[in-house]
Amino acid sequence: MAKQIKMHLLVCCGTGCRASQSATLQKALERELKTNGLEDEAKVVTTGCFGFCEKGPIVKVHPDNTFYVEVKPEDAEEIVKEHVLKGRKVERLLYTDPKVKEHVPDSKHMGFYRKQIRIALRNCGLIDPENIDEYLARDGYQALGKVITEMTPESTIDVIKKSELRGRGGAGFPTGLKWEITRKSKSDQKYVVCNADEGDPGAFMDRSILEGDPHVVLEAMAICGYAIGADKGLIYIRAEYPLAIHRLKIAIEQAREYGLLGKNLFNSGFNFDIDLRYGAGAFVCGEETALIHSMEGERGEPTFKPPFPSVEGYLGKPTNVNNVETFANVPIIINKGADWFKTIGTEKSKGTKVFALAGKINNVGLIEIPMGTTLREVIFEIGGGIKDGKKFKAVQTGGPSGGCLTEKHLDLPIEYETLVAAGSMMGSGGMIVMDEDDCMVSVAKFFLDFTVEESCGKCSPCRIGNKRLYEMLDTITKGEGTMETLDKLKNLSKVIKDTSLCGLGQTAPNPVLSTINNFWDEYVEHVVDKKCKASVCKSLMRYVVIPENCVGCTVCARNCPVNCIKGERKQVHEIDQTACIKCGACYEKCKFNAIEIV
Template identity: 65%
Template sequence: MSRFRMHILVCGGTGCVSSGATDVFDEFERILNEENLSNEIQVVKTGCFGFCEQGPIVKIYPDNIFYVRVTHEDVDLIIKEHVIKGRIVDKLLYHDPIKGETESEHRHIPFYQSQLRIALRNCGIIDPENISDYIAVDGYQALGNALCDMSREEVINIIKASGLRGRGGAGFPTGVKWEAAYKNESDKKYVICNADEGDPGAFMDRSILEGDPHSVLEAMAICGYAIGSDEGVIYIRAEYPLAVQRLEIAIAQAEEYGLLGDNILGTDFSFRVSLSLGAGAFVCGEETSLMNSVQGLRGEPRVKPPFPAQKGLWDKPSNINNVETYANIAPILLNGSDWFRSIGTEKSTGTKVFALAGKINNVGLVEVPMGIPLRDIIYKIGGGIRNGKEFKAVQTGGPSGGCIPASMLDLKIDYDSLQAVGSMMGSGGMIVMDEDDCMVNIAKYYLDFTVEESCGKCTPCRIGNRRLLEILERITSGKGTEEDLGELKELSEVIQDCSLCALGQTAPNPVVSTLKYFFDEYEAHVKEKRCPSGKCVDLLKYNIVPDKCIGCTICAKNCPVSCISGERKAVHEIDQDKCIKCGVCLSKCPTKAIVKA
């Protein structure tokens, strides 16, 4: 039984740390020591609570009081009022902008009400650097059950029966993948965790590793037992220093407790895990490129077949899943496949973690049952669009996904539904766009990313995507033609059909989906030489409305290239040939006489 009467949980995920959570944690420890309270009140640095928009977050347990946007200056107030006197600090509670009320418990906050946490079950609850915390919430129980009471085939059959699909790509059935690696006999096999999360705006895997590293280690050991492997490798990008640090601590602790290493739990099963740091190449998220990188080779995809289950790392049978997939394994073994299948849809069971980002009020990490309508994610959980703007589209699946328009807000989010509308689940990035975003420019942005990240091994990806980008650059600069629109579609189809790996095959998705759902914007760029959203600088013009101009000269004085002329108290003019479209005049005009056209 804990000797502490109260625990103060401070979010220690990267998002909150970047907002000052470390200072908050240190201040709690300092003041509690000064007040001689450290023997009865413990400060715990947890993983991510998910509600990144409101960080740093502090939760008081067992009171279940949820404080948001806490600074180190607030710590003294929390201790004096809440900890010592038992008074809730109202000004630090979450304020619901719709209800106009404050909420003291996180379960009452709309952001959390539609969520169901399985992969994120321990994030924000336990100390990720203390294995005892993980064991206290049934950690390593699933591994013990598997080693002591189950055959390898039984473990695989439970995972197959659960319907769990890979959470990092196209959604291949996890149990089927494990079974393939199990059936391929070899003197050596490998279990690989893909933690190379490279999608812009994605931070799901990072948060799990920072907040609950043992859940991944336990799942990898279970997989090792099931397929007959004694060695695991976690391939993680070096840009995740906090996740790397906590994994190293977790591995050392698990070895010390006899939960990794030789003869685990007194059985004849041995399993060790090591880390391999990646340099941040997006293509290394593809499984065969990843394995090449681990081996010290250039990060390029291999021709398949043979598949990794046949010939993987060091040419040995290997199983590879991403972080979120592994995070679901222990709960499935503990609760059963029927329990997992009862969540989600028939073909997309369980939950999915999404990183909500972009033009949304509640930026954060969410976990929802498969099949939830997109509308619920955007408006119930996400709190709607910033500044009261209209929702325009959402990009799912990262650079390899597609843009889903506002007309599909009631789309149910699962693997098959997303694929049917030209997008994909991917690892779970969800970038929200509003009425001010230009969808042609968005397609160009994502294609520019994939062109930069292409390994260059196959011609369709190396050359084809470069040609697509050049066409989009012409269109957004006002030099596009109607023939370009047909060429975009035709070239995209060739690249999708002929590229060697998934990076090339899916790279045109943003182009294809925006052509399908926002063709009117392409036509405006090409036929009218106009960007409806005013984002494409080369198509932008700033004009002065004569009836509103009072001749105050403020715009002329602030123009960095002196392209605005006119006498005082007279209507001014903009020299379009000199104008660099910086927008300074628009922001400085006191009468709103300057408009974008």
């Protein structure tokens, strides 16, 4: 029988480490194990990215958790002979703590290399979301118990104010202040509303929290209800989130069974219950006044503020609207205290932010980082860099309301203020990464297409203005734009921003303005040179055969879906430009680099 494997050498094969020869290293380790007759006792396993690419390649040894950094293929012999055979760690390859300048023996002692801290997502991926008992085992509902039995509403608001928690829906309004304003509004009935109308393309932070840890939102809403004096909570969630709805329903039912929602919570006389309200998935309903109108059964259209919902909201009563992620931070702040929360993040932005990483990035996924982390750390360390080794071009934050940030912004710490100053915004947390193959005019057009579709049509700057913006972008991508079009584009953008009724219209031109600011040359290229460098705008490109390279193999002609490539066998082929649909099939299939894009 084969010997039991007693040791594992984990070699990081993320893109970063691959680029620094981790594949060769892996083979070298395997070879050394074999040479030393250890292949039955130790095994080399490749893993995904450790998020520590700047020190790659990484080798982690199990079971003693040794963490080697910057390992070269020639180090394989020493690791095998010393560590695997004799059990002695190779000191010089250990990670050196930059602060104390000492070698760190194992990964448990180097927790800080992990760029992420999970606060809002603390139970996500850990507990069974359909079992309240698992939430209770993780201190669930203790914060609610604490505020109801040991604290006054005022002192509860005080803790949230002191923690400096700001709204995670995008604008960053201080949560404690919002609660205080709603508390001070006099009324016989008040409401707590959870905004779960997550609408940014590519964003799924709130959905993941609701799917992975629904009780945290229920608990926080009850805490908020106690603080502002409301006994009714409503979750406005889009109907296209069926799993989140399913799990919320189960969670509400279970909480009611335990008496954690309903009447007389903790024998205090305080009542609180929660219902769901479904949205039809209109982007504008993420705006709080539109959301409230939609819940009332009216059209999902925003109204002018003031009056703010904190004063006059759902059914005309004071209503506190917070986003899912904001709520997810509340119970832990009550449990651990405002001072603990303030140790995380930066001076003006405390705590963490969840982002949904998407686009041309290796590790697409859900991440939670302390405020102040740089875009570079997010994209190149946590995200594992750009797909297929392409060049980073831009990152879009804040969804259709945000903007594109570029290379020069990579070392920008992620905070509410810094992102706005750079021409984008925090937004709810969508982060779309773009590479050299993306055309920025087309990106702006994509987002405009979205806002034109989602505009409710109530005010003319948004309804008509954005449509005109879209048409101008369209002419530019078709090669029909002039420098005058660009001027018009800029001016109209500013007018729409200044005159629209709600946040949707006020921010809709942002993708246009930020791409104009950061990629002016690309716009000029489109209108003056009639070129699209990224080869996205089909009207501005042609596929042509390079006669010197063409051997007449007929592969292109056979793969052309519209049969527009003519040519005899072993003769130079030709593409009929009038019939070509620019699908790129010939370009991809040609083995002789005989087709180019001009």
